Amino acid sequence: xxxxxxxxxxxxxxxxxxxxxxxxxxxxxxxxxxxxxxxxxxxxxxxxxxxxxxxxxxxxxxxxxxxxxxxxxxxxxxxxxxxxxxxxxxxxxxxxxxxxxxxxxxxxxxxxxxxxxxxxxxxxxxxxxxxxxxxxxxxxxxxxxxxxxxxxxxxxxxxxxxxxxxxxxxxxxxxxxxxxxxxxxxxxxxxxxxxxxxxxxxxxxxxxxxxxxxxxxxxxxxxxxxxxxxxxxxxxxx
Numbered sequence: 655x656x657x658x659x660x661x662x663x664x665x666x667x668x669x670x671x672x673x674x675x676x677x678x679x680x681x682x683x684x685x686x687x688x689x690x691x692x693x694x695x696x697x698x699x700x701x702x703x704x705x706x707x708x709x710x711x712x713x714x715x716x717x718x719x720x721x722x723x724x725x726x727x728x729x730x731x732x733x734x735x736x737x738x739x740x741x742x743x744x745x746x747x748x749x750x751x752x753x754x755x756x757x758x759x760x761x762x763x764x765x766x767x768x769x770x771x772x773x774x775x776x777x778x779x780x781x782x783x784x785x786x787x788x789x790x791x792x793x794x795x796x797x798x799x800x801x802x803x804x805x806x807x808x809x810x811x812x813x814x815x816x817x818x819x820x821x822x823x824x825x826x827x828x829x830x831x832x833x834x835x836x837x838x839x840x841x842x843x844x845x846x847x848x849x850x851x852x853x854x855x856x857x858x859x860x861x862x863x864x865x866x867x868x869x870x871x872x873x874x875x876x877x878x879x880x881x882x883x884x885x886x887x888x889x890x891x892x
Contacts, residue, residue: 663692663702671711671722678724682712727882738784738792739814747787754846755781756808758800768861768872769799776800780811781846786881789848793876802870826865833859836879843876852879 670676683691688699703720706712712720742749761769761777769777777797784792796815798806803819810818819825837857839849849855855876862871 659692659694660698660701660705663688663694663699664705667702667706668709668711671706671725676722678722680722681718682720682722684719724880727880737814737816738794739817742784742786749787750785751812752783752785752790753780753808753811754783755779756806756811761797765797765872769797770869771799771801778803778806780806780815782811783846789878789881790846791848791878791881793843793846795874795876797872799870802864802868825870827862828865828867829863831861831863837876839876847876847878849878854879856882 667676667682676682682688682703685696685699685703688703689696692699703712703714707714707720710723711725713723714720738749738751757779758776759779760773761771761775765777766772766775769775771777778800780794780796780798782794782796783790784794796811798815802825803823805823806815806818816827820827835857836854838853839847839855843849843855847855856879858873858875858877860871860873860875861869862873863869
C-alpha cells in the first residue's frame with residue numbers, strides 16, 4: 655500500500671510542476687509539512703521526493719529544502735541532424751515557422767568563407783523564426799549553395815526544407831560539423847525572437863554536407879537561453 659502512496663504523491667507533485675501550478679525556483683513545503691499534508695510517513699515522502707529529484711523535477715539543497723526546476727526546456731540533440739519540424743512533432747507542442755526573409759544573394763566575404771563559395775556563386779538566404787507554444791524561441795539563418803539547391807521557394811521554407819531536399823530533390827544529406835557558443839543578442843535577435851529579459855542566446859553554427867562530402871548549407875541557429883537543453887550521447891572508443 656505504501657508503494658502506491660509514494661507514487662501517488664510523486665505523480666501529483668510532478669503534474670503540478672509540469673502544468674505550472676508549482677512554478678520554477680519555488681520551494682516545496684518541508685518534509686514535515688508534506689507528511690502532515692498527505693497524512694503519511696516521512697519515509698514515503700522521502701521516496702517521492704527522491705524520485706522527483708532523479709527525474710529532474712526538483713533539486714534538493716542540503717539545509718535549504720527542495721526547489722522546483724524548470725521542466726519546460728526542450729531536448730535539442732547536438733550530434734543528430736534533426737529538422738525543426740521533426741523536433742517539434744516529437745515534442746507534441748503547437749509549432750509554427752515564420753519566414754522573415756527569403757532571397758537569392760551574392761555571398762559576401764564572410765559567407766564565401768563559411769560556404770566555401772566565390773563571389774560569382776549564388777546563395778539562398780532564409781531567415782526564419784521558430785515558434786513553439788506561441789513563443790518565438792529560435793532564429794534560423796540558413797544559407798544554401800544554389801549549385802546544390804537550384805530551386806527553393808518561400809512556401810518550402812515555411813514547412814521543412816530538409817523534407818523537400820530529401821524527398822523531392824533526392825539529395826543525400828550526410829553529416830554536419832557544429833560549433834556551439836553563447837553570445838549576446840543582436841538587434842536582429844531582439845526583433846525576431848521573444849527574448850524577454852534574457853541577455854544571452856545559444857548559437858549553434860551548422861556546416862552541413864552531402865554524401866559526396868560537398869558542403870551545401872551553412873546555418874546559424876540562435877536559441878533563447880532558457881528553453882533548451884543540448885544533449886549528446888557519447889561512446890568511448892576502444
